[in-house]
Amino acid sequence: MKVLITGTAGFIGSHLAQRLLARGDDVIGIDNLNDYYDVELKKARLEPLLAEDGFTDVRANLEDREAIANIFSRYQPERVVNLAAQAGVRYSLINPHAYVDSNLVGFVNILEGCRHQGIQHLVYASSSSVYGSNTQMPFSVHDNVDHPVSLYAASKKANELMAHTYSHLYNLPTTGLRFFTVYGPWGRPDMALFIFTRKILAGEAIDVYNHGLCRRDFTYIDDIVEGVVRTLDHIPAATPDWTGETNDPSISRAPYRIYNIGNNQPVELLHFIEVLESALGKKATMNLLPLQPGDVPATYADVDDLIRDVGFRPATTIEDGIQRFVDWYRGYYPG
Numbered sequence: 001m002k003v004l005i006t007g008t009a010g011f012i013g014s015h016l017a018q019r020l021l022a023r024g025d026d027v028i029g030i031d032n033l034n035d036y037y038d039v040e041l042k043k044a045r046l047e048p049l050l051a052e053d054g055f056t057d058v059r060a061n062l063e064d065r066e067a068i069a070n071i072f073s074r075y076q077p078e079r080v081v082n083l084a085a086q087a088g089v090r091y092s093l094i095n096p097h098a099y100v101d102s103n104l105v106g107f108v109n110i111l112e113g114c115r116h117q118g119i120q121h122l123v124y125a126s127s128s129s130v131y132g133s134n135t136q137m138p139f140s141v142h143d144n145v146d147h148p149v150s151l152y153a154a155s156k157k158a159n160e161l162m163a164h165t166y167s168h169l170y171n172l173p174t175t176g177l178r179f180f181t182v183y184g185p186w187g188r189p190d191m192a193l194f195i196f197t198r199k200i201l202a203g204e205a206i207d208v209y210n211h212g213l214c215r216r217d218f219t220y221i222d223d224i225v226e227g228v229v230r231t232l233d234h235i236p237a238a239t240p241d242w243t244g245e246t247n248d249p250s251i252s253r254a255p256y257r258i259y260n261i262g263n264n265q266p267v268e269l270l271h272f273i274e275v276l277e278s279a280l281g282k283k284a285t286m287n288l289l290p291l292q293p294g295d296v297p298a299t300y301a302d303v304d305d306l307i308r309d310v311g312f313r314p315a316t317t318i319e320d321g322i323q324r325f326v327d328w329y330r331g332y333y334p335g
Contacts (some may be wrong), residue, residue, distance in 0.1 A: 004077035006062060007084030008032045008049065009042035011188050012125070015225050016081060017049050019242055027053045028075045030068075030084065032061045036091075037189045044332075062106025072113035076118040077138065079232060081169065082110050082124040085155075088164075088190055089129060091295045092152040100293035103155035104162075111166045112265070112276035119172065121235045123228060126160055126176040128217065128299045129153035138302040140256045141178070141250035150264040160249075160258060167254035173235045174255070177228060180262030180301045184221030184321055185328035192269075193322070196276055197329050200284045212270035217262040220321040226260040230310035250305065262301025263314045275318050277328040 003020055007013035008029030017027045029049065041184065050054045056075065059239055060067040062084055072203040077266045086092075086102040131139045148154040156178075163174040172240070183193045199206045236257040250258040277283055291297060307313050 002026045002028065002075070004028045004075065004080045005031065006069070006080075006082045008057070009046050010083060011045075011186055012182060012184060012221065012224060013083040014045035014049065015221050016083070017055065017223050018072065018099055021052045021054050021227060021268065022047070024054075026056075026076055026299060027072070028056045028058060029058050030058045030062075032059060032084075034210075036086070036088075038247055041186075041189065049278045054113075057187075060126060060158055062109055062196060063101045065109050066107040066112050070117070070118045076117060077119065077125045079121045080110065080114055080119050080123070081228065081232060082107065082122065087124060087152070087176065088154050088161070089150045089153045091190070094151050095250060096151050099151050103152075104126065104158060107162060111162060111172075114172055115166060115170045122163065122172060122174045123173065123232050124159060124176055125157040126178045126258070127153065128178050128180040128260070128301065129296075130157045130160070130178060131299070132296065136263070137298065138300040139260065140302040141260055142248050149296060152294075154296050157279055164252060164254060164256050167256040169251065171255060174212060174257075175234075175236055175237040176233050176258045177231060178260045178262075178301075179224060180217040180219045180260065180299055182221055182224050184325055185326065187221070193276065193325060196273065197326065200276070200280055205285040205287050207289055208269060208273070208286045209267070209295060210287050210297060211288045212271045212273065212286070212295070214291070214295070215274070215300070216269065217264065217266050217299045217301045217303075218272065218318055218321070219261060219263045221312050221318035223263065223316050224261055225283055225311055227259070227306060227310070227314065230312050231257075231259060231306075234310050257309075259309070260301040260303050261306060261314065262321065263301070263316070264301055264303050266298060266300045267318055270331075272318060273323050276326070279323045284332055319332055
């Protein structure tokens with residue numbers, strides 16, 4: 001297939017592109033290499049992709065309507081995976097306009113490209129953050145998510161609503177994937193594992209919010225990629241007997257689906273730090289702080305629908321995943 005991936009210099013996008021290229025797909029990769037975090041890390045993720053004959057590297061902003069339309073017209077992809085977005089819950093408190101530009105304006109440009117190009121299937125990144133104030137555990141795609149607690153979460157919820165509209169109006173098959181705390185080699189420097197590793201090795205104290213009592217469904221990057229690939233190959237069909245009375249938000253009379261991709265095993269942050277200390281062979285000094293605005297105390301993914309429809313359950317333990325990250329980190333940042 002010819003697959004368009006947005007965010008190919010990003011954490012998930014670079015891993016996904018490698019996986020699709022390895023199985024013989026052609027990949028058109030869009031990224032703007034912005035400076036939200038270290039651009040050199042993004043370039044290093046792109047380097048092995050650029051050596052692949054089946055990879056086309058395109059520099060563009062999602063919010064540039066004309067550029068995105070031209071990319072769809074020129075390269076004529078068959079399927080699309082939209083991973084590019086302004087990420088980060090806490091950053092959305094500082095720079096909200098970045099989320100509107102990339103996550104809302106940018107996403108409608110992707111939807112329009114898919115509509116006019118007759119794309120077979122659009123898979124897009126949502127987030128566990130959409131569950132917001134939900135307290136029923138595990139988080140289920142069959143529950144309503146109407147109370148986001150950050151603009152980032154609201155933008156991802158909006159993506160799901162926008163995608164449904166295009167599925168309904170234009171019969172565009174769309175699948176939204178709610179990722180749960182992705183980690184692993186080549187991860188994002190603004191994520192806890194990256195920050196903790198850097199500071200512990202430097203002998204600096206780490207800030208631990210909610211006094212370390214937050215529970216997160218940490219999900220290893222390889223499991224995320226496997227889930228993306230399987231859902232990309234599983235084009236959703238309409239559910240003709242769906243009604244507004246049942247009001248299940250994960251399905252529709254349109255060709256539309258929502259799935260969680262999470263490890264289905266929440267881990268307390270203090271234990272996560274203990275595992276990291278063991279992998280590093282060094283103890284952490286912790287500043288225990290209250291819960292940050294926009295954060296939630298716990299995430300926990302119900303993945304029954306993912307298992308039923310594509311036959312996959314994430315299963316990498318944090319012990320294995322953290323050790324692989326630490327091995328990569330020490331190789332990428334020697335000394």
